[in-house]
Structure formats: C-alpha cells, structure tokens
Amino acid sequence: MRAISTVLGTKVLGTGLAASLLLALSAPAGAQTRIPEQAVDTATQLRETALASDLGYRITESLTTEVGPRLAGSEADARAVEWAKAKFEALGYDKVWLEPVTFPKWVRRSESGQVVGRHAQPLTLTALGGSPGGTVEAEVVRFADLAALQAAPAGSLAGKIAFIDYRMERARDGSGYGPGSRVRSGGPSAAIRAGAAGYLMRSAGTDSHRNPHTGITRFDDGLEPIPAAALSVPDADQLTRLLALGKPVTVRMALDCGWDGEATSHNVIGEITGSSRPQEVVLIGGHLDSWDLGTGAVDDGAGVGLTMAAGKLIGDLPTAPARTIRVVAFANEEQGLWGGKAYAEKYAEEVRRHQIAAESDFGAGRIYAISTGAPEYAQDAVKQIAEVLAPLGIEYAGDAGGPGPDISPFAAQGLAWARLAQDGSDYFDLHHTPDDTFDKIDPAALAQNVAAYAVFAYLAASAEGDFGSGVQADGATDGK
Structure with a gap:
C-alpha cells in the first residue's frame, strides 16, 4: 500500500487544494466530463490485478468467521466495528475513523x-x-x-x-x-x-x-x-x-x-488519499451489520469485503487517482438505514465534494451492468468506464435502477449515484436466513465484483469534470 509521504505536508496538500479550487472555478459544473487515456490504461491493468486476487474473498471470510452474525446494537456488532477499523488499518488505508450512529435496539x-x-x-x-x-x-x-x-x-x-x-x-x-x-x-x-x-x-x-x-x-x-x-x-x-x-x-x-x-454503533470509514484533489471524494461501500440467523455473508459481508479490497488495490498503485477513495462500512442498514441517514446528515453541506457513490448490497453474484443517475454531460465518462468493464461481462445500462440503500438518503439530497448491478437470481434464496453463510460465496464471482468496483472507483476518481452531485439538486443544470 502506498504510504502518505512525510513530504505531503501542509504546503504540498495546500497546493493541491488550491489547484482543485482553481479547477472548480475554471471548469464549472455541467462541463463535459471525460476520463484521460492514461487513467483508462491504468484501470485496465488494475482490472486484471483484481481478477487474479482473492483479497475480497479473504476479507469476507475474516468478517463472517471472526465475528459471525452482527445484529445491530449487539455485542457482535461492536466487535464488527473494531474488526472493520483494524482491517482498514491492516490493509494500509491512509486514514481510518469511526462516526457514531444511535438507534433503537431490538433483540x-x-x-x-x-x-x-x-x-x-x-x-x-x-x-x-x-x-x-x-x-x-x-x-x-x-x-x-x-x-x-x-x-x-x-x-x-x-x-x-x-x-x-x-x-x-x-x-x-x-x-x-x-x-x-x-x-x-x-x-x-x-x-x-x-x-x-x-x-x-x-x-x-x-x-x-x-x-x-x-x-x-x-x-x-x-x-x-x-x-x-x-x-x-x-x-x-x-x-x-x-x-x-x-x-x-x-x-x-x-x-x-x-x-x-437504544444502542450506538458506528459507520467505519477508510480513505485512500487523492493525489491532486484530495478533498473530493468517490464513495463505495456496503453495510457492516447483518441479521442474526446466518453469518451475514451475502448480506452484506461480501459488500464490505469487496469494497475494502477494491480500495486497497487502488491504494497499491504507484500513484493514487486525483480524488480520494472513501470506503464506508455503514451501521445498521437492516433496521432502517440508520448509518446511511447519519452519513447523509453529517455531510449534507458537502454533497458537491462527493463526486459519485456506489454501494454493494445485493449479494455476491456477478455484476452484469453499470448505470448511473449522472446527467447527460457525464454519460460519456460513464461509457468510458463501461468499456473497461466490458471484458468482465458488464454492459452499459444508461440510468436503469437506482442508488443502493445506504447511499439513497444522500442521493435524495443530490448525490450522484452509480449502480453496479449484480445477478441476484438466487440472492433471495439466502437473504435474511440461517443459510446466509460464507460457503455460498463463489470466489471467482467475488473477484469479478472487486475488479468492477476497483475500476469504477479509480476511473471516477480520475475523471476530468463532475458527475452531477449537488448540481441537479440546486437547479444549476437541468441534467438528463
């Protein structure tokens, strides 16, 4: 994992911030968004590296084995928070922190x-x-x-x-x-x-x-x-x-x-710091809690494991993308999107900083399509991402679908979303049952998910121009 160098101090970081602000002033929201060819080349290599890696599978195994079921507010939920924090740190994320989420406790x-x-x-x-x-x-x-x-x-x-x-x-x-x-x-x-x-x-x-x-x-x-x-x-x-x-x-x-x-759990957050626009964020993640009957493997240990792995593989690149990659393990999704709502409330004034977000919370089946609610001026960039994803069996699907559960409260405030649609043909055979266990996960399918999320996050973080966060919400453009 790339470490933050001691030379990346106030002066250098400040220069990057100033450059980003200058870019924001000179390229207003609504300008055509595109992805540089160099970033596309890097993402193509990243895709192959991720496909050959079992990291997402091993992270999911760790969570479901060492913690098991994680009913929100339970002792195991608290252990899951500590597990996630320690896992982000062990993976070499540049910054890791907790944000409290309080909710009614059901037993x-x-x-x-x-x-x-x-x-x-x-x-x-x-x-x-x-x-x-x-x-x-x-x-x-x-x-x-x-x-x-x-x-x-x-x-x-x-x-x-x-x-x-x-x-x-x-x-x-x-x-x-x-x-x-x-x-x-x-x-x-x-x-x-x-x-x-x-x-x-x-x-x-x-x-x-x-x-x-x-x-x-x-x-x-x-x-x-x-x-x-x-x-x-x-x-x-x-x-x-x-x-x-x-x-x-x-x-x-x-x-x-x-x-x-009542109980208090936490959203657990890890970041890979952007190289030139670190204050701008591309968000991916899943939810950390689960129901108590199984071990929460497909719902949503896989989502946490694959997005953690995707962020880690981006962090292993010689140079980070321009924007920061933020991976969130959301608290208590199952009982009312409590972690997603808390995140949206905390960052309500920073929706423009969040360029785009995608959440994995539909099992561990292969991804077959990418779609987004981004405005028309950003769709060419999404198509560029889709081209790199195509060898994974993923097609461009326009604006089909909608945001994942935990990012939906923030999307309602104008956050741009992407959907990496997984094959859920057998998801509801396992969903919320005692049979939601680690053995149901296909390692090759999970590696495909890791590759897709790594490519998506890296290219979105490398894009020149925005994906519409906050723009349509405040009426700055008509969007699509």
Whole structure:
C-alpha cells in the first residue's frame, strides 16, 4: 500500500487544494466530463490485478468467521466495528475513523411455532425485526396477498392470527422483492386494524428450504403492536394445505423478542488519499451489520469485503487517482438505514465534494451492468468506464435502477449515484436466513465484483469534470 509521504505536508496538500479550487472555478459544473487515456490504461491493468486476487474473498471470510452474525446494537456488532477499523488499518488505508450512529435496539431471544390440535406438528418460523414478544394461540385465517388483508373489515379477525400467503417471484434484478417486502412491512398493521392477535407471513424469499426469512417490520402510529413472524416457505405450504382441508387450524406462536432501549454503533470509514484533489471524494461501500440467523455473508459481508479490497488495490498503485477513495462500512442498514441517514446528515453541506457513490448490497453474484443517475454531460465518462468493464461481462445500462440503500438518503439530497448491478437470481434464496453463510460465496464471482468496483472507483476518481452531485439538486443544470 502506498504510504502518505512525510513530504505531503501542509504546503504540498495546500497546493493541491488550491489547484482543485482553481479547477472548480475554471471548469464549472455541467462541463463535459471525460476520463484521460492514461487513467483508462491504468484501470485496465488494475482490472486484471483484481481478477487474479482473492483479497475480497479473504476479507469476507475474516468478517463472517471472526465475528459471525452482527445484529445491530449487539455485542457482535461492536466487535464488527473494531474488526472493520483494524482491517482498514491492516490493509494500509491512509486514514481510518469511526462516526457514531444511535438507534433503537431490538433483540431476539427465542421463538417457536406449532400447529396444535388434531394435526399437531412443529412450524419453522422466525420473528420479524421490530416485533414485540408474546405468545398467541389462535385460529389462522389465510389471505392471498396484502391487499386482501387490507380489505378485511375492522374486527373481523378478533382474537385470530392473520396469515398472508404471498409467494415472491424470482428475478435477476430482485424486482420481486418489492411486493414481498411490503407484505412484511405493511402486513402487521393491516392485521391489527382487522383485530388480529398475531401475524404470520410466507417468508419474502425464493427458496424452498426450511429456513425462514427475517427482516424489519413496521407498526403504524397509534396501533398496539402484535407478535409478527415469517414462516419458512415449506411451512407456509404446509399450513396452506392444512387450511385447504376445510377445518379450522389453530397455531401457537411464542416469540421472546422486542425493543430494548437504544444502542450506538458506528459507520467505519477508510480513505485512500487523492493525489491532486484530495478533498473530493468517490464513495463505495456496503453495510457492516447483518441479521442474526446466518453469518451475514451475502448480506452484506461480501459488500464490505469487496469494497475494502477494491480500495486497497487502488491504494497499491504507484500513484493514487486525483480524488480520494472513501470506503464506508455503514451501521445498521437492516433496521432502517440508520448509518446511511447519519452519513447523509453529517455531510449534507458537502454533497458537491462527493463526486459519485456506489454501494454493494445485493449479494455476491456477478455484476452484469453499470448505470448511473449522472446527467447527460457525464454519460460519456460513464461509457468510458463501461468499456473497461466490458471484458468482465458488464454492459452499459444508461440510468436503469437506482442508488443502493445506504447511499439513497444522500442521493435524495443530490448525490450522484452509480449502480453496479449484480445477478441476484438466487440472492433471495439466502437473504435474511440461517443459510446466509460464507460457503455460498463463489470466489471467482467475488473477484469479478472487486475488479468492477476497483475500476469504477479509480476511473471516477480520475475523471476530468463532475458527475452531477449537488448540481441537479440546486437547479444549476437541468441534467438528463
């Protein structure tokens, strides 16, 4: 890793800052953005170096093995923060620091479910994040989807358990998750309005294994929360078959979980200092926390590991790119984007300094496309990046998609975003389940991700001109 030389003191750094400010004055936002050919040549070599490296895989292995599951606010979450800080330092990042993030703390202690009565048998379920504890034994009423439950008359489910049996669709881009996650977030409140004492749902997942999918839920203001859980897909099928027999089915669900005060975790940040415009930032990252059922490998240990590795490989180059590379391991994404919101709030006045950002939070599958919300004047530069990524099987996709979860609060303030779209065909087989473990990661696919992020970050940091951060938000240009 390139070390910061002692000669890079106030005088030299100040000269770089002055030059950058002069450039900003002489090349206003909106000028055509391009990437120098020398940077393209360097990025091509960087791509091959990254493809041959197993660094991202080893970093992900370290996190998931040495820390394991990292429920936000837990003791393991605190260990993950220390791990990330130490890992950035061991990788030779020029600057490493922590930024506190405070949020409500939710804990899971135990959970069980079973059919009682004539067809007594166990059910595999898991409490949804945010659910209160409690034991409910009641008749189950099935609904095909969220809309059907929302249409149930007030009081019609008094003393019963509402069960939404919506089957999520598999898709490479994960588009089936939207309807599935709305069942999780909106179902409990709809059940309460109908008078239910408890809530069950078919897991928001695409697998057929006896692994329930957890995830955060919400209760609308003014409603008294009820125990809420997700059934594994085979158990949801089993419950549906029992209900199809035409007789009442009673389920007992016992959840020991709930909110337990507040906790403080941290966004962990590492930087590779830019060579001539160090105050300007290209941001990449993933989220450090995970749910507690698996070891958080695809969600999102891989995102942390591959972006850490990408930054490290850029730092190993003889000369850093013009701008600073900032890698962020965000705190508590799973329970409400707490780290992303804290970052956006802290740097709200510095959106123009952040040239562009990309987040890896969709597993460890191969990247197949790059897209960005950057304005038209920056799209030629994005196409240059896409050309270097093309040998990795990555195509230019215009402005398709949107920003990653943790950068979305900052993107709403005008941050330019890029999307390196991963193949998520099997992501929701593992997502939020006990099966989200390190053995599910393909080393070659992860190396391809590292190569893509290294190329993207290096070239974006080397670009002459901007990617529209803050420009469209304040009306300086019409953008695309």
